[in-house]
Amino acid sequence: MKHLKRWWSAGGGLLHLTVLLSLGVLRVDLDLYLLLPPPTLLRDELLLLGGPASSAYALSPLPASGGWGRGGQLHPKGRELDPAAPPEGQLLRKVRALGVPFIPRTRVDAWLVHSVAAGDADEAHGLLGAAAASSAGGAGASVDGGGQAVQGGSGDPRAARSRPLGAGEEEKALAEPTAQVPDTGGCASEENEVLREKHEGVDHSSQHEENEERASAQKENSFQQNNEDENKIAEKPDWEAEKSTESRNERHLNGTDISFSLEDLLQLLSSQPENSLEGISLGDIPFSGSISDGMNSSAHHVTFSQAISQDVNLHEAILLCPNNTFIRDPVAKTSQPQEPFLQFNSHTTNPEQSLPGTNLTGFLPPVDNHTRNLTSQDLDLSIFDEIDLMSLLATENDLDQIDISQLFDEPDSESGLSLDSSRNSTSITKFNSSPSICDEGATGYSSDYDLGAVGGYYQEPSKLCHVDHDSGFHGDLTFQHVTHNHTYHLKPSAPQSTSEPFSWPGKSQKIRSRYLEDTDRNLSRDERHAKALHIPFSVDEIVRMPVDSFNSMLSRYYLTDLQVSLLRDIRRRGKNKVAAQNCRKRKLDIILNLEYDVCNLQAKKEMLKRERAQCNKAINIMKQKLHDLYRDIFSRLRDDQGRPVNPNLYALQCSHDGSILIIPKELVASGHKKETQKGKRKR
DNA sequence: GCAAAGTGTCATTAT
């Protein structure tokens, strides 16, 4: 879902939707994606649709694999989709189950699936019909609202965005959310029902939240009943299952976000075809739960037109740069320098500094600080356990002290851009859930990959473009975002939140500091070093990656000698640590085996002792019996004169023929000697 | 406070 939101925020979704509406068909054409790949479109998303994954989406700012950049969405080790978010394949199947020729690639689609998953298939189906029915009338409005900026008639693509909503329009949109929807037939009635329900959710946020949770649960159940492929895609790893609460929150928020899109869009299409999209504000969003509870809705209106215009700007950027090298209009760059989210680009004079697919946040509206904070407050602190090293990098406060302006004023600073990212309210908000489009775009999007500050590469901006897009290594994607805009935190209205992942309530300051202390303390030396030098890879990754990948990483990216040395040291120490552990384990095993052998030998020795004792006992018994027999025989023997034979002077000897002779012992002794001598001679 | 065990690291050697 985050991917969808990000993609949507980046402009691809709305642009696409606009095109679709202009065609009068609410259907996504895959070819359109291929022609105009949204910069943030995931490779996984393409894979799910059978599209190309490598070349066309090298611009994707999302790392192909997780680890440092998963941000709670990507698996730290793998490349699977976010299990918490309904994968595109799920969405596709869900909507296909409705029998509607519809490829869910937009937030609207996602909402439809969301409704379907919540057991409201009829509602979603009706919405599809309503959307299709109203698209003919609404297409004009969409094209007027977005197409104007797309075609750049005014020369300043931000003109549409810069136009604020009138207060009256906002109030009207808030006060009469459904009254503006004309009765356009059965489908429209169903749509009105849906819209009414959605707006009731605004007034009863708790109920809405409850419904959303129930919908999420039903969605999970529904997803589990899908085919095996879907289950494979949606299969949650254990580590993800532990974040069920977080995931639920995310889905919940995202669901709200999606409903906003659909609601406002359909309201626009059905009720105000003559108006532009500017009449719709984010205030119509039925924010639920903690979001809407703690915020003044009027203070958090982000106009839909802003999103459109900014998406259009992205589109324009793509069109202007068919070679995927983004070049900003210098006029636009300087025309409104007061826009904080453009300041970064204003500093970038070298076109090569603009990496393809980067600076997308520059087109995104500034996030509302309240929204960001309130969203973050919903987050469970336990998510920190799930944040990997690099997310920590972006959130730790040890870098917070560096002002971003310092970074730009001191190009030699090694702190790099990620310092700024650490100031953003990024990691946590982004990694978990963003309540609004703008929030996602302004904060989370950039921070995910500002780890590209690898090496504090601002001093060598020309090197930033040396990114091998053919590389399948996820790190490639990392470096594409070193020039992300991070300047919105300079907004004076949001000085605190910009340096915090989210706002900590007063009592939580101690918890926060304690957490940060613990976090730092729990980091190993290498992890701290890597964090200090902004190595965009986790220590585990550095150690475990194959040597080819490691060398490729070292050669592909422009790392400082210090960073290269650190990387090699980390790898060497890490491997040696593992080797030492194995060695000790092996040594312990050897010791245990030896102990086992000693025990066995001791037992065997005891047994042999017992056997010997038994043998000796038997031998003694036999001796005694032989002696008794000897005595008995001699007691019965008599010599020629009838006297008893002295056994001390005579002995019994068996001859070869079996006869027994009584001979003097002297002869017996001499005979033994002769036999032994003969035996020796024979040998 | 001490001793033993555990752990990380370095140097060296082996593979």
Place this chain on the structure above:
DNA sequence: CAATAATGACACTTT
């Protein structure tokens, strides 16, 4: 020859 594994030794931490 480079990379890695294996291992003794040492320092430090934990139990």
